[in-house]
Amino acid sequence: MIRPATVTDARALAELEVRAWRWAYVDIVAEPEMITVEEREAHWSSDGALDGAFVAEVEGRVVGVVKLGPDADDPSVGRLCGLDVEPAAQGAGVGATLYEHAVTTLRDAGFSEAVVWLFADNGHARGFYERRGWSADGASGTTAEAPELRYRQTLAP
Template identity: 40%
Template sequence: MTVSLRPATKDDLMAVGALHQRSRVAAYSSFLPAEALAEPTPEAMGGYWVQRWAWEHDDHRMTVAERDGRLVGFSYLGPDDQGDPATGLLNAIHLEPDEQGRGTGRALMIDALAAMRSRGWAHAVLWVLRENGPARRFYERGGWSPTGEQRDEHIGTALAPQLRYSREV
């Protein structure tokens, strides 16, 4: 009944996409409209990850979490999106909705920070949706702090303001 982590393979990506879509709907439905979360479909999200992995697998790392042989979460990291060579970007941690509060997200975060250290990065950054209070509290408990930087992204047709967080690795 314990969670195990392993490097993702291309065979995981369609399942990662479906999990990613379920995670987004569960996490964002309290502050984003349903129509914004209806797309992409789980299959389209899987296709997105297949395509993204094809371009980024050399300098990015995806880790999947499994419980009893079932994919229950993933993390994705790579170089800083602002070009700082001493900084890694935690692009994502997503969990199955029923996996929340079981320590899986924390295990994925600890693993991601260790991977960043092993790549020689001294700092880590991430972007989190401003309205996603549970995620912000999760990262703050993990030692992350807001930098004051903000950006606006779209999820479907909805504007989704994001905050940048950082911490030492």
């Protein structure tokens, strides 16, 4: 089941994100730059952090989260701000379901294109988005001391 995230999910979201980061980015993000449960719980508990956040829940347990909204640099463009799935649920369709929900939500909100930032060395995520028609648009940056690439896609109806 996909539903909007609530403040009561803050701890579960924080723990999920930390497990997902440690699984997916162990060779990309240095240990001192890794997120912590305390940091992420504070984030999810802050005003506005849950706006545009949706969780995938299985048997009452949060197993995935996606956050979306307008892009900070160009509010006419939608943005996938994060898509994390419980490592044990990888490959079970949770990420694909959250992704489809996010794209539909962005499209329904009137966005005709969207962006997502991915770690340059995260071949798994890059492949996930490339298989769905996304491509790097030439923009790059750094998060947690690791290089990132911006991917973009037209959100066709």
